[in-house]
Amino acid sequence: MTLTAPKTTATHPLSRMTAEEIAAAKAVVADAGLLRATSKFVYVGLEEPHKRDVLGWTPGTPIERRLRVLLLDRATGHGRDLTVSVTAGAVVRDEEIDAVAEGQLPILDAEFEAIEPILAEDERWVSAMAKRGLDVADVRAVPLSAGSYFPEEFGHRTVRVLGFHQADEADLPWAHPVDGVVAYVDITRGVATAVHDHFDLPVPAERGEWDGPAHPATPRDLKPIEITQPEGPSFTVEDDVVRWAGWEFRVGFDAREGLVLNQLSIDGRSVVYRASIAEMVVPYADPSPVRFWQNYFDTGEYLFARYTNSLELGCDCLGEIHYFDALLADEDGNPRTIPNAICLHEEDYGVGWKHTDLFNQMAETRRSRRLVISFFTTIGNYDYGFYWYLYTDGTIQLESKATGIVFTSAFRGEEHPYATEIAPGLGAPFHQHLFSARLDMAVDGQRNTVHEVDAVRVPMGDGNPYGNAFTRRLTPLTRESEAARASDATVGRTWHVLNSARTNRLGQPVGYALHPQNAPVLLADDGSSIHQRANFSTKSLWVTAYDPAERYPAGDFVNQHPGSGGLPTFVEDDAPLEDADVVLWHTFGLTHFPRPEDWPVMPTDYTGFTLKPVGFFDRNPALGLPRSTSSHCASHE
Template sequence: MKAHPLAMITADEIRAARRILSTAGHLGEHVRFAYLGPEEPAKADLLAYSPGDLVDRRLRVLLLDRATGQSHDTIVSVTRGVVDSFEPIDPVSAGQPPILVEEFEAVQRIVDADEAWGKALARRGLTPETVRACPLSAGHYDHPEESGRRIVRSFGFHQDHEHDHPWAHPVDGLVAYVDLIAGTVLRVIDEELTEIPREAGNFDDPAYTGPHRTSLRPIEITQPEGPSFTVEDGVVHWENWTLRLGFNVREGLTLHQISFRDRDQGRDRMIVHRASIAEMVVPYADPSPVRFWQNYFDQGEYLFGRFTSSLEQGCDCLGEIHYTDVVMADESGEPQTIANAICMHEEDYGVLWKHSDLFTGSNETRRQRRLVISFFTTVGNYDYGFYWYLYLDGTLACECKATGMLFTSAYPAGGREYAGHVAPGLAAPFHQHLFSARLDMAVDGHTNAVDEVDVVSVPIGEDNPYGNAFTRRFTRLATEDQAARMADPVAGRTWRISNPQVTNRLGQPVAYTLVPEGRPALLADPASSIAARAAFATRHLWVTRHADDERYPAGELINQHRGGAGLPAWTAAGRDLDGEDIVVWHTFGLTHFPRPEDWPIMPVEHAGFTLRPVGFFDRTPTLDVPSSSAAHCHDE
């Protein structure tokens, strides 16, 4: 095939993979596609690729037999029409494939038919017909009866009518453990009888919200001459930036081969080989018998890419918009298209630089602009928007916008120690949203190194008699075991990623600096199950030697895995990092203590990080940015 090795999956390729697997005898009435995504070529092959080269397009497929629970990890070449590998998955040692939407839907029928669940609801004056099952991933807690079984745990939420948001009415103190293969309830825990909150949470019902305000006047963002960027065959050009778009059902949006055209040097300079959000975890803080297990990996367990929203102009994106559709496989292995999945547009971002000079009378202002590449996904009650920002000055940033509805519990008269009181009788447990950015760095090439940079006060002494001095301390993170680090806002801690083989005109190694927000990492006890399973979230920074098969920070199969996979396993080798091909992993996110203002709909919370050039350029790379036109800015 002549398609680029990183081109997005097509509907024809998905159909071909299904046909190849069927011909090989690997499909059947009960076999489902738990995952289908691109098997990206080895990095060395990508770097050696030239346009026109033949490409072996391969897909990775996880198959699950819903009748037996047996699953297989397969690699299919749609170019050669063969199954390259077909390996059984041991659920005890390796974990389970991601949970199917079909399985989530089945849980309602399973609990509705269970006698113990029905009795627990009757004790609360409810019937199964009015209670929505909310199944969630089970985690791993060494329960012997769950070993090797495919398990979810389900809460219940009362729904008054078809359009009533059930998140407002948690049936608290009750949870069912469900065997998805057997189609039965293993166990019902009926721990506490609490009053079901009655206040509605119907944020989309004018009868609840009241009339909409009429004082907001329209804002129109126009580009009469069209946008400044181009997109062709997945390759984006904007100002000096070039990159390739990617998408898969697990990570969602991915960015590849990000480079910046240095006009002073007359060449395109690589910055990042591949960038993605490679995992996220949402750990909850309620230790009660019905909620202690509540934590989920929205990517590894649920595949949040499959819940990608179709974006709408004027609602999700403003301005001159370019949309990209994505194709993924449904659980029967048939292609489905999500229209307008990726949004791309330009934004004005205020002043880029400005100076009014005392001596020369010069008065110059330039405006900053950024290219925004984004997608939104809805996973249950929460909605997440992921935004990658490219700026005129060579800065690259990522932001998550978290919104949606709170995951709720009841708030009894005695209160909840580990939950916020958000409405009468209604609580929402404390929790975190922690994301792992995987940044396969290539700062002017693939030989990079990382220094931790702290600000340091200098005590009064012979060289600092008046005590005004301060400086920086650089610590080279030379091996993987040294490079598992925490942010330190008090020290202004950043991490500088440099290329020791390339220097700027001042003789300094060219570099980009990772600027963290420095919010809390995982707050669960180090001995907890979630700390073992989400070990990546216990540190703000990890650095590893590049390896093609090290893609996901918590390991390949997260669902019901006992933990220890991914970053802690890889970094135990303590491989050298200094001047090597490295991957930087950054944990960022939110610690959420829910407040009344988050109910019934949560205004966006922001979390992210920034990559800034530090000595990468020989001078300001925006000297050639023109001043705004006379129609928008008075220019004397």
């Protein structure tokens, strides 16, 4: 496409969208006659060009900037999926969304905010609260994504609502679940279609504020720690491009995926073209008629990066910090800035390598260091941090941190074995946090093959007379039909992404290995609705051939989707994967059986994965680390 009148200040095809581009996109949509008084912008994000166009781009070449816009008409519930060329000033794609077949658009804040007034006028809800001695004005109505269960709801924007009592402004509602009652609300019509009062359980009475008298904190006397870098940080940031210790990448940010790392390379050699957390689901294990439907896709249903925290020095990050603001669109299509949304800093990481030799008097120690880029988001009761770490030995790590407040219920006793009692009469249902990392690999180029690598026992016999031998087995994943895999800790299973066209000095193909944490994948029954809707989470790894349209593992429109969207459809063409442009989709996460120690605020729990070089370098890439300059280290002399 020839561009004669660029209307963008973007300096790269993957430059983050600007306030001017958001405003221009809104104007284009309005000029096209697609906005009504009841229209809302659910999502506005950069529509990234095809990878070949990005890799073939040279500075100074005109850039066409396109934004994807999801519009909801609140009066009708109808959704539209648009592509807007900011450069050309035109809507270049306009598709109506079939809510029955494709699912609903994500849920708006404005829709959540409408729930309490709707239920306050519903006699059934008011009566259920009064039956328990509660004033409806003191009950927080918590709207939650409905899933896909009842045919009469298909095509209607629906949420399910649980109640939590709040006695005063300081009271923590999560401490007082009004269990037994659930409301189903059609948010387009603004009415409750049903209020079910299944059973009457006592509302837990103990208050839950972290600093309240019910939870006295034992003093922990700790003296301050100060992290200083007298000569400043070792990284540089220019136009969202970060360079540190041989690493280079471009920072991206999206309302749905949050932090994105683009074109990650080390020593000028590509490793990952694009890395993000493309989906997460939180399936609950309680089969109670009140809450069997609790399965939240915090990315696809709620666009979790909309709730990104503004980070604070000394609280969220320590040391010499560089902050990035995040720019999103609000529900009226106007630019919205989240200050200090992304934190970039360095951390000491202990001994990187060390040896004291008996023969040549070598006594050397080098300390490791890592670069940290992170953001935190709050989704209702939970807070999630996502931390990408880059190490001096070429390792890449993603760590997800889960904290906040566990979702609560009334505790029904040991005869209901799906929750833990965490305070008197207060339960916390069992659940999982399952994430999908989308890793668009580019190990020294775009032609990669994924091998499954298992440790293998060798039977005692010829060639192994003493039975001590073991080896490894590399199995190439040659087609998409073969590449939906499960982790297996009993054989130390990893997956190597190898480039056979590039070799190290020993003639071995260069590669990077994905090391999983070997936690359970989705535990719900194969016949369940959540199994169909979160099919990505039933496998530890999927490998697909690159397709720019395949961005989300559970599909584009997850809210109330009937199931089998995303990865099951991506692999239907059974594309070849040998020496191909491959994308890894890795499921990782936590299976959470809550403890009393998780209340009233949960200590941070951790999950993630690691990418380690395997033959990518000719030798230890951390040999060049400088000696410590600390006056306490004898080797500095």
